Amino acid sequence: MAQPASFDWLAKVNNRPWTAQLAMELLPGNNGPKIEVFRGSVVVTPHAGFDHQAIERELAYPLHRAARRAGLWCYAELVEAE
Structure with a gap:
């Protein structure tokens, strides 16, 4: 049986x-x-599966609405710039 890939060499x-x-x-x-x-x-x-994606989609709308009521924005993803 093949060994799973390892990142130990990094x-x-x-x-x-x-x-x-x-x-x-x-x-x-x-x-x-x-x-x-x-x-x-x-x-x-x-990797996020379908269940994760479905939950993320279900949470996005109520979080967005709550943030807007507080005068804030809600983003699905944030990318940190260097």
């Missing part, structure tokens, strides 16, 4: 804080887990 390749550019250069592209760089660390999360 610790040997990079011993400094991660950047988005470094991640794009070193990490393999994939259609599976979501790979993000957050405050210098690599965060890997499972």
Whole structure:
């Protein structure tokens, strides 16, 4: 039986804080887990399935309405710029 892919080799390749550019250069592209760089660390999360997407859609409207009543905005996603 094949071993699952491992990202353990990354610790040997990079011993400094991660950047988005470094991640794009070193990490393999994939259609599976979501790979993000957050405050210098690599965060890997499972790909969101249909149930996750449905819940996200159901929550968006009430959160948006509550935010607008408070004079705020609600965004589905935020992207941190460097």
